[in-house]
Amino acid sequence: YSREDYMTGRANPVVFDKKNLAPERMVSLAAALKPDEIPPVVKLSIMEENFQAHAGLAGLSEELFTTPSDIARLWRGPEYSRRMVVSAEETEDPNGHRLRFYWVLLQGDPERVRIRSKGQGDTSAEITVDWHDTYRPLGAKQRTTDRVDIGVFAWNGAHYSAPAIISI
Secondary structure, X not given: OXXXXXXXXXXXXXXXXXXXXXXXXXXXXXXXXXXXXXXXXXXXXXXXXXXXXXXXXXXXXXXXEEOOOEEEEOXXXXXXXXXXXXEOOOOOOOOOOOOEEEEEEEEOOOOOEEEEEEOOOOOEEEEEEEOOOOEOOOOOOOOOEOOOEEEEEEEOOOXXXXXXXXXX
């Protein structure tokens, strides 16, 4: 219910609990948007990464998919850490406003994920993820995971974008 809360795993979980949805708030916010306040859509691209095309005993790719708004990788190799440099420089505001980017850990152990934003307006980030053992995510009673999610948000001075997601 606040701007700070919006950029958390609690507001952007892997699975939404229908008890926590507020469609009337979403519709109200959308209806209140002024033409010069339309939020941007974050566009991601990979500049560098050490996920491999042939990894692990089976020699399978660690790339699950790469789209402009979502990047997903599978950890198949024996390495303890993985690194990638991701850019959001291609993101444009519909009304030409200058953008500021926020790279936020949504799910995972903060002690095992390092995000170092770079560039004017934090347009890119170096992300290093150490191996995660299975854990129970925030609010989950029965579900376990070893997944790491990083959200990339753009701020145009009026509204935040929906997050682009990097999942490992």
